[in-house]
């Protein structure tokens with residue numbers, strides 16, 4: 168089945184297209200022969216490889232990035248009466264994980280230059296209840312981790328990095344997800360590598376690792392392999408209610424296979440972003456993103472200023488009519504009913520509001536061709 172068949176025949180340029188190779192399929196098929204199918208040796212190998220790639224001490228595989236965020240908050244004992252500062256411009260899971268942990272999300276504004284959380288706004292939103300900051304490395308560009316780490320140290324706060332967009336992203340030569348207490352990665356099909364559904368927590372803390380390994384598996388202290396290789400499989404203890412946030416062997420096999428070619432994938436994504444930048448260079452009503460070798464280029468987001476009678480929405484419609492799918496990342500959190508009820512903000516969200524009027528995310532995937540990019544860019548600038 169092609170991407171076109173899966174969605175709608177009118178789509179000429181899809182917004183995203185996961186790259187699953189013959190080698191990926193072979194590895195997944197082999198993993199299906201594993202006698203365990205979940206919580207076994209392929210997961211252990213995926214975790215070890217992930218820890219070594221990101222240079223974090225530990226990596227723990229989970230069912231998705233939302234469960235990774237939730238477990239990280241739980242591991243740090245963040246809950247009732249606590250406030251957690253998150254950016255207003257992010258996917259809803261950054262906020263819902265805080266709510267699921269029983270704490271209150273506090274919305275900070277963004278920096279208009281790279282759409283990352285504004286460090287000035289973090290400071291404005293600090294209160295005596297603030298326990299943690301969740302910076303989101305937006306679209307695959309790192310937040311300023313020097314400043315965020317300084318704020319956290321000064322006010323004794325935890326940092327949980329939302330790295331859902333940022334596998335392969337570096338700051339000062341270090342992989343993101345290694346600056347704070349924990350880093351949370353997503354392998355959803357739109358992400359730079361996919362396990363279909365899946366996630367990973369990176370941390371240098373043995374305490375967090377122990378909690379997360381246990382809590383992802385119903386609070387049971389032993390893994391499936393441990394239970395069925397030695398002694399009585401039923402003889403385990405549970406001291407705290409856990410979750411089923413496991414990732415299985417098949418997904419781990421796919422992740423392992425994709426992780427091997429991540430650098431190549433990200434290189435191709437970067438080249439595609441640079442090509443878009445080149446195409447839009449001469450248009451003063453288009454603001455293009457800065458692309459560096461440290462960026463994983465998860466999304467290509469540009470800003471369209473009002474020009475004549477045209478604007479972002481009109482361009483979105485024009486692209487849609489031609490079968491070119493684009494999107495907006497994101498509708499800001501403060502606009503959702505859930506967050507109107509559950510979130511706080513102690514400052515202005517002006518930059519996030521302004522950005523929402525102008526941003527558009529263009530089709531981007533490693534296998535996108537220049538010919539397709541020309542069609543997208545020429546439809547925008549026609």
Ligand SMILES: Cc1ncc(COP(=O)(O)O)c(C=O)c1O
Nearest residue numbers: 231232233258260331353354355
């Ligand atoms: C910034 C951000 N955080 C968290 C998530 C949640 O990831 P998952 O779908 O793996 O739960 C996403 C997913 O798109 C995301 O974009």
